[in-house]
Amino acid sequence: MTHYLRSARALTAGATLCSGIAAYLATTDTPLLALPPVYVAALLAWGAAKDYGHHRRILVEHEQARRAAAVQGPRSTRPPDPTAELHATCCTEAFVSRGDTHEPTCPTRTTRSSAA
Structure with a gap:
C-alpha cells in the first residue's frame, strides 16, 4: 500500500x-448553501482520482522493474536481444542430418557422434 x-x-x-x-443542504429552505460542499466534494474527488492514478503508476513501475530484474539479472544494463536464441540455434542441414553435417554458416558446428 x-x-x-x-x-x-x-x-x-x-x-x-x-x-x-x-444533499442535506439541498433539501433545506436555502438550497444555495449546498453549492460550496458540492464544489469541495468535486475538488476532493479530483484529488482522489489523481492519487489513485499515482498509486497505479507506482505499482506498474514496480512490476516492470521486477520482471526486468528476473529476465536479465541485477547487473545487466542492456535490453534483451530477441534474436539471440535464433543465432545460437543450429543450421537446417544439422537438423535434417541429426547433427552429423553442418552448413558453413552454422554457429555451433558441433558434430554428434554416431555412438551416442
Whole structure:
C-alpha cells in the first residue's frame, strides 16, 4: 500500500461526506448553501482520482522493474536481444542430418557422434 492509496481513500471519504452534506443542504429552505460542499466534494474527488492514478503508476513501475530484474539479472544494463536464441540455434542441414553435417554458416558446428 503506497501513501498515495491512503490519501486517495481519505479524499474519497471526504468527498462522500461533502456530497452527503450537500444533499442535506439541498433539501433545506436555502438550497444555495449546498453549492460550496458540492464544489469541495468535486475538488476532493479530483484529488482522489489523481492519487489513485499515482498509486497505479507506482505499482506498474514496480512490476516492470521486477520482471526486468528476473529476465536479465541485477547487473545487466542492456535490453534483451530477441534474436539471440535464433543465432545460437543450429543450421537446417544439422537438423535434417541429426547433427552429423553442418552448413558453413552454422554457429555451433558441433558434430554428434554416431555412438551416442
